[in-house]
Amino acid sequence: MTDLLTLVEHVRAEVLASAESASAAAGHLEQLGIIAETAAQDAAAAEHDLACWIASLTAPGACSCHGEITAQLGAIRAQLDRMEVNEERIIMSQQQIEADVTALTAVFTDVQTDVGTLVTDLTAIQGELAAGNPVSTASLDALVASATGIQSSLDTAVSNITAVATPAAPAPAPAVPGSTTGVSN
Secondary structure (H helix, E strand, O other): OHHHHHHHHHHHHHHHHHOOOHHHHHHHHHHHHHHHHHHHHOHHHHHHHHHHHHHHHHOOOOOOHHHHHHHHHHHHHHHHHHHHHHHHHHHHHHHHHHHHHHHHHHHHHHHHHHHHHHHHHHHHHHHHHHOOOOOOHHHHHHHHHHHHHHHHHHHHHHHHHHHHHOOOOOOOOOOOOOOOOOOOO
16 A cells, blocks of 8 residues: 555656646646545555546546546445444444343342342241241331332333343234235125
8 A cells, every 4th residue: 555655646746747737737636635545445446546547647538437436436435434323323232232231130130139138038037936936027017118119110120121122023914905815705
């Protein structure tokens, strides 16, 4: 690519030295600038563009594709730019989804651990009651009230996650006019 850029700079100097008018020189320099920009992205395309441009200077009509190629490359570049923006959005969305799943996994692991601890504690309380030992009902009453709220929130969270995890059923195909499928005569 360095050789190509050196060649473009050499041709640029020659154009400035030999241009018959300032407007011709400006047009040539603009084309060389486009070729130099292309070289930074795609050396093969820039080499082709440079060859076509030089051919059009030395033998007018020898390369009729240059203008068409430049237009097509511009359209392709614009489409690639749009695709790159979409790709970045998808990647950012995927990263956010992965972060959310990791956070939810941590929360549910903690909830699972807490539920295990509660089951162990409730078993111990049942043992104390069976043995005839007194147990503070104030703590149990608070636990029941808290557990009811937690259950409701957990039910909602499970429903929301299930809705995300389970794709919607596809819509039924529209009826075809004149079709007798499912219709009895």
